[in-house]
Amino acid sequence: MNSNKTVLVLGANSDVAKEAILLYLEKGYHVIAASRSTAEIAAFMEARKVPGSRLTICYFDATAFDDHAKFYAALPAKPHIVVYAAGFQVTNEQALVDWEGSYRMMQVHYAGAVSIINLIIKDSDNDHLERIIGLSSLSGVRGRKSNFVYGSTKAAFTQYLAGLRQYLFARKVVVNVIVAGYIRSKMTAGLDLPESLLMEPSFIARAIVNAGSSFTIVPGIKWKFIHQVLKYLPEKLAARLP
Template sequence: MDQNTSKTVLILGANSDVAKECIKQYIKKGFSVIAASRNIDSLRNFVTENRFDAKVTVLYFDSVDFDSHQKFYDELQVKPHIVVYSAGFLVDNEKALNDFKGARQMMMVNYMGAVSILNIIAADKNNKNLERIIGLSSLSGVRGRKSNFVYGSTKAAFTTYLTGLRQELASRNIKVNALVIGYIRTKINEGLQLNESLIMEPDYVAKFIVNAGNSFTIVPNFKWNLIYLILKMLPESLVAKLP
């Protein structure tokens, strides 16, 4: 076990499958965890089942209740050393095109909520603990594609925000990482027809989060890293032919 017993990680959107694996791995490394989510009953059950009660504090956090974010942060008994924003929402592109409610919810959870709370955290220069902010983005945000461009646009915006945040916080020696992630076997992808050979397990992705280094962009899995590089380089005429 690493000696991080005095350090705290705040996980926002902690009820996701990947976030729960992060909780396990951060605890193994000696961190205390503040797990924040709307579904605190599920989180509390997870904490109790894994006997993490002494190491995990469960708090209510709603990523789209922007007016509550300052109060949420101010009331943290311990200000975090590491912050992970893992809240996410997804509806299929057809629904997003024909029903703006779904599109708006993706924008609010995936981007606006992240900017709201992370701005508050980043602006607190009195928090000398803060070492790192990690945001979970997506390969869907690398290039606009007709199958998922509404969702992808929210992740592209989030990645761009994290890029600038990294520059903003560099003078305070605070690192910022963007996890650019492909398919994961999680609740959010249930029912989707995905290439099985490309699906990653939540604990595998969590390792890249918990062990994030100095690189801004982190793409778990060599297959997805290759896809990421190809997407970045493809001319628009070829991207337009992708599903």
């Protein structure tokens, strides 16, 4: 059991994050679920009959950078594990003409993550931080014409985590990135995605909660193959991808 350990989940109202919270609670962790949508998280947990003794729900806005220090200082406990799962997406066509949509993706996926995680890792009073996990995307592996604005924000996040892993190596803090493919979630609802490639949020959540020592974790056999193809496909062929 992990009754003395705390997990901080940032962006806790995502479908994947909520499933991960349930799994962490099952394993005996205390969980701080941080999100703008606190009422939705509370309703979800009530529907799942989750006891509140080891769960704290608090407000967190990834884009409210000036509030991050106050948010972190007010936490009921310093985290052993941090999961960053905040997400926002507009279509590529919309992103090309709507700067606000593009900018919000940059803020949520990258700038917000850097802002809050930097605060966490520089907290000299927290000597029990042991792991940081970021939920990224295969969209950030290779630029593609159908989603390169969104993908660029995930690529930036992944590279930040890669450097963070090296920075924290001497402190023995493990950093993982979950490089996920298509997830059946509210963020992908309405998109025309292949049913055979859709993964359930609970499947991705298990990859988060059971993360080992490897940096890059790609859930799903099919997506492991696609990940390798995207990385090494010659540019002439990659240019033909949707």
